[in-house]
Amino acid sequence: MSSGTASSPVKLRPEILALPAYRQGQAAPSGFKLSSNENPFDPLPGxxxxxxxxxxxxxxxxxxxxxxxxxxxxxxxxxxxxxxxxxxxxxxxxxxxxxxxxxxxxxxxxxxxxxxxxxxxxxxxxxxxxxxxxxxxxxxxxxxxxxxxxxxxxxxxxxxxxxxxxxxxxxxxxxxxxxxxxxxxxxxxxxxxxxxxxxxxxxxxxxxxxxxxxxxxxxxxxxxxxxxxxxxxxxxxxxxxxxxxxxxxxxxxxxxxxxxxxxxxxDRGDELRARVADIAARRDAIYDFLVEQGWTTIPRPHGNFVWYPTGEHTERALGIFRDHGIIARAYLPDGVRLTIGEEESVENVLAASAQIMREIA
Missing domain, CATH: 3.40.640.10 (Type I PLP-dependent aspartate aminotransferase-like (Major domain))
Structure with missing residues (x-):
C-alpha cells in the first residue's frame, strides 16, 4: 500500500508538506510595491x-x-x-x-x-x-x-x-x-x-x-x-x-x-548613509501622521517598514491599500506590514491609512 500523498505517489515528509511555502511580496503592475521591504533607490554608484x-x-x-x-x-x-x-x-x-x-x-x-x-x-x-x-x-x-x-x-x-x-x-x-x-x-x-x-x-x-x-x-x-x-x-x-x-x-x-x-x-558609505537617513526620516514622518490619524496602537517603527495591527480586519485593510495603488503585505490574522517606499507613495499611504482607520475604528 502506498504512503504517498493524494497528489503524489512518492513518499514525502508530512511535516514539510504541512508547512506553508515562503510567500514573496506581491508585485505591483501599477502603483507602488511596498510589500517586500525593498530599498526604493537604484543601486549605489559603481x-x-x-x-x-x-x-x-x-x-x-x-x-x-x-x-x-x-x-x-x-x-x-x-x-x-x-x-x-x-x-x-x-x-x-x-x-x-x-x-x-x-x-x-x-x-x-x-x-x-x-x-x-x-x-x-x-x-x-x-x-x-x-x-x-x-x-x-x-x-x-x-x-x-x-x-x-x-x-x-x-x-x-x-x-x-x-x-x-x-x-x-x-x-x-x-x-x-x-x-x-x-x-x-x-x-x-x-x-x-x-x-x-x-x-x-x-x-x-x-x-x-x-x-x-x-x-x-x-x-x-x-x-x-x-x-x-x-x-x-x-x-x-x-x-x-x-x-x-x-x-x-x-x-x-x-x-x-x-x-x-x-x-x-x-565603497560608497557616505551615499549609503544619506539614503538610509532619507528613508528613516520618511518613516518617522509617516508614523507621526498615523498617530495623528488615531493609530495609537502602531509600534514606533525602527526598520524600513511600519506595522499595522489590524487583526480581524487585515484582509479589508489590504484591499483598501490596493484601492489606493499600494501593494502591502498581509500577515493573517495579525496585521499588515508596509514598506517605506518612494516619496511619491506617501500621499497614497496616508489616504489609505485614514480610510482603514475610519472603517475599523
Whole structure:
C-alpha cells in the first residue's frame, strides 16, 4: 500500500508538506510595491558597472570562499576572516546555522510574530518550534523567551528591528537576556534592518563583537544597500560555529556578481548613509501622521517598514491599500506590514491609512 500523498505517489515528509511555502511580496503592475521591504533607490554608484564586469565571466563558477568581501567585512568589524561567514542572503545563513545547531527533537526558540522563515527553517532538521508570543506592544518578550529555554534548546533567535512589527530590542534588554541564556545555546541576533535604527537605546551587534562565545550577528546587503536581487548576507561570530555552518551550505550559491556588488556598495558609505537617513526620516514622518490619524496602537517603527495591527480586519485593510495603488503585505490574522517606499507613495499611504482607520475604528 502506498504512503504517498493524494497528489503524489512518492513518499514525502508530512511535516514539510504541512508547512506553508515562503510567500514573496506581491508585485505591483501599477502603483507602488511596498510589500517586500525593498530599498526604493537604484543601486549605489559603481554597483552596476561592477556587476556588468562580472557578467563577462558567467561561464566560470564563483569563488565560493569570497575572500575579498570577507576581508573587507572582517576589517570593518575588527575580527578575523574566519569570524565572518557569507552566503546568498542572511536567510541562507539562518538555515545553515539551524542545520548546524539543531537536530531531530531539539528546540528552537523565537518570538512570534516574527520573521516568517523561522518556523519552516526549524522543521528542516526535524527540530521543535518554540514560539513565544510578542508583548502586547508587538515587541519580543525576552524574559519569556529566556524562561522557555530547556535542556533541549539548541538555538534562540532574536530579530531586531523585528520583522514584521518594526519594534526594537534595547541594549539593556539584550544584555539581561544573554545573562540568562546557557553558554552552550546558540543565539542569533538577526539585524537585517539595523542600518535604519535611529534609537540610541537599541541593541547594536557592532558593540557585541566577541562579547559572547555563543552569539552570532547577522546582517544583509538586501535592505539598506539595495542588493535584494543579488542575495548576499553575512554573519559575525565564533569561528568554530561558522566552520560547522559552512558544512551545511549549498555549494557555490554566492555569486561573483553579489560579491563585487557588495564591495562596490561598501565603497560608497557616505551615499549609503544619506539614503538610509532619507528613508528613516520618511518613516518617522509617516508614523507621526498615523498617530495623528488615531493609530495609537502602531509600534514606533525602527526598520524600513511600519506595522499595522489590524487583526480581524487585515484582509479589508489590504484591499483598501490596493484601492489606493499600494501593494502591502498581509500577515493573517495579525496585521499588515508596509514598506517605506518612494516619496511619491506617501500621499497614497496616508489616504489609505485614514480610510482603514475610519472603517475599523
Amino acid at each position: 554597483v552596476l558597472e561592477a556587476v556588468d564586469a562580472a557578467t563577462r565571466t558567467l561561464h566560470r563558477y564563483p569563488n565560493a570562499a569570497a575572500p575579498e568581501v570577507t576581508a573587507r567585512i572582517a576589517a570593518e568589524w575588527g575580527v578575523e576572516p574566519d569570524e565572518v561567514i557569507l552566503a546568498a542572503g542572511s536567510v541562507a545563513l539562518l538555515v545553515q546555522l539551524t542545520l548546524a545547531a539543531a537536530g531531530p527533537g531539539d528546540e528552537v526558540v523565537y518570538s512570534w510574530r516574527s520573521f516568517e522563515v523561522y518556523p519552516w527553517m526549524t522543521v528542516l532538521p526535524s527540530a521543535v518550534k518554540v514560539a513565544v508570543p510578542n508583548t502586547p506592544d508587538h515587541r519580543h518578550d525576552l524574559d519569556a523567551m529566556a524562561a522557555a529555554i530547556t535542556e533541549r534548546t539548541r538555538l534562540v533567535l532574536v530579530c531586531t528591528p523585528n520583522n514584521p512589527t518594526s519594534a526594537i530590542v534595547t541594549a539593556a534588554e539584550f544584555e539581561s537576556f544573554m545573562q540568562k541564556v546557557p553558554a552552550d545555546v546558540l543565539v542569533i541576533l538577526d539585524e537585517a534592518y539595523a542600518e535604519f535604527v535611529t534609537d540610541p537605546t537599541a541593541v547594536n551587534g557592532r558593540t557585541l563583537v566577541r562579547r559572547y562565545p555563543n552569539l552570532v550577528i547577522l546582517r544583509t546587503f538586501s535592505k539598506a544597500y539595495g542588493l535584494a536581487g543579488l542575495r548576499i548576507g553575512y554573519g559575525i561570530g565564533p569561528a568554530e560555529v561558522f566552520a560547522a555552518a559552512r558544512i551545511a551550505a549549498m555549494p557555490l550559491s554566492l555569486t561573483d556578481h553579489a560579491q563585487v556588488a557588495a564591495i562596490a556598495s561598501l
